[in-house]
Amino acid sequence: MDVKIEYSLTVDGAVVDSSEGKEPLQYRHGQHQLVPGLERELVGLHVGDAKEVVVQPSDAYGQINPASIVEVPKQQLPSGVTPQVGMVLRGVNPDGQAFRAKVQAVKKESVVLDLNHPLAGKTLNFKVKVIDIQPAKE
Numbered sequence: 001m002d003v004k005i006e007y008s009l010t011v012d013g014a015v016v017d018s019s020e021g022k023e024p025l026q027y028r029h030g031q032h033q034l035v036p037g038l039e040r041e042l043v044g045l046h047v048g049d050a051k052e053v054v055v056q057p058s059d060a061y062g063q064i065n066p067a068s069i070v071e072v073p074k075q076q077l078p079s080g081v082t083p084q085v086g087m088v089l090r091g092v093n094p095d096g097q098a099f100r101a102k103v104q105a106v107k108k109e110s111v112v113l114d115l116n117h118p119l120a121g122k123t124l125n126f127k128v129k130v131i132d133i134q135p136a137k138e
Contacts, residue, residue: 001134001135002026002027002028002133003026003027004026004130004131004132004133005019005024005027005042005128005130006019006024006025006128007025007126007128007129008020009124010124010125010126011119011122011123011125012122016119028136035059036060037056037059037060038055038060038124038128041053046130046133047133050127050129051127051128051129053127054125054126055124057120057121057122057123060119061116061120061122062120063120063121065116065120068114069112069114069116073110078091083103083106084103085104085106086102086103088100088101089102089103099115100115101113102118
C-alpha cells in the first residue's frame with residue numbers, strides 16, 4: 001500500500017524533523033522505506049488515525065558503532081577544507097557509496113571522524129497521523 005503520513009520526530013526533547021508546512025511523507029508500506037520500529041507500529045492504522053510511537057535505537061539506526069569512528073590523515077580531506085569540531089563532511093567511498101562524517105576531533109596531522117548515522121544510539125519519538133492509504137501503483 002502507498003501511505004501518506006504527517007509526522008513529527010523528536011529526539012532528546014527537540015524536534016529534529018517534521019512534515020509540518022510540507023507535503024505529507026509518502027512511503028510504500030513493506031518496502032523498508034521507514035525505520036523498522038515505526039513501520040511496524042503503523043500496521044493496522046486507517047486514514048485519520050493518529051499515534052505516538054517510541055522507537056528504540058535497535059529498531060531505528062542502531063547503536064553507536066565504535067568501529068565507525070576513524071582517524072584519518074588531514075591530507076585525505078578535500079582540498080581547501082579546514083576541519084573544525086562539529087563540521088559535517090560529505091563524500092563518496094571507493095565503492096561509490098555516499099557518506100557523511102562528523103568531525104569529532106582535530107589533531108596536528110589527522111582528524112577523528114564519526115561515520116555513524118546522526119541518529120544512531122538515539123530513541124526516536126514520533127507523532128504520526130495517517131492521511132491517505134491507496135493500493136500501490138506499479
